[in-house]
Amino acid sequence: MSASAAERVAVVTGASSGIGLHTALGLARSGMRTVMTGRDRARTEAARRFVTEQSRSDRVEIAFGDFSRLAEVRRLADDLLSRCQRLDVLVNNIGLLSPKYRLSGDGFELTFAVNHLAPFLLTNLLLERIRASAPARIVTVASEAHRGNRIDIGNLSRAHDWTMMRAYGRSKLCNILFTRELARRLDPGEVVAICLHPGVVATRSDSAAGLSNWDGA
Numbered sequence: 001m002s003a004s005a006a007e008r009v010a011v012v013t014g015a016s017s018g019i020g021l022h023t024a025l026g027l028a029r030s031g032m033r034t035v036m037t038g039r040d041r042a043r044t045e046a047a048r049r050f051v052t053e054q055s056r057s058d059r060v061e062i063a064f065g066d067f068s069r070l071a072e073v074r075r076l077a078d079d080l081l082s083r084c085q086r087l088d089v090l091v092n093n094i095g096l097l098s099p100k101y102r103l104s105g106d107g108f109e110l111t112f113a114v115n116h117l118a119p120f121l122l123t124n125l126l127l128e129r130i131r132a133s134a135p136a137r138i139v140t141v142a143s144e145a146h147r148g149n150r151i152d153i154g155n156l157s158r159a160h161d162w163t164m165m166r167a168y169g170r171s172k173l174c175n176i177l178f179t180r181e182l183a184r185r186l187d188p189g190e191v192v193a194i195c196l197h198p199g200v201v202a203t204r205s206d207s208a209a210g211l212s213n214w215d216g217a
Helices: 018-029 041-055 070-083 110-132 164-185
Strands: 009-012 033-038 060-064 089-092 136-141 191-196
Touching (some): 009 018, 018 041, 110 136, 110 164, 136 164, 164 191
Parallel strands (some): 009 089, 033 060
């Protein structure tokens, strides 16, 4: 038997603004325990208060992690596993659109690191808990911007032909390829893995940090 809504747990990454914020709000309104992740404590706490007030739920929590650093992703996964005995829904929403070429703390092109490597790692670190909570769902926010892009496995940083939209499109293509392979490997009766294009959405900008539309703020 599936768990009741009150027992179920949803994790939404990049939930301090935009798509992630309103996804968390919808899940909280459904009665699920909802964990919102972000990298800025003040903004994430403000988002939690908003969701709590709007949903009238006392089961809204926050967790912190900088998705540009894989060690932070591992720490976040440990935190989630320690506090959540079940994980019914994982929404990989975090997204970055960087206006200039930059490397992550681990030496990967920043957009690729935040948009693909971080959710890839987080999903795999949480996967056994998600499977144990079946029926469960993994939802990854992708984009139509993936169209026309190709992946060069031998040169993932690709400084020579980098543009903001190429980097973004390649990262979203990776989201889709990962989701397709994950869905193939999982039993859909236990865990459904899907991705989606949410439409063109005007999310917040953080020009001071040199980042645009990073819902992981």
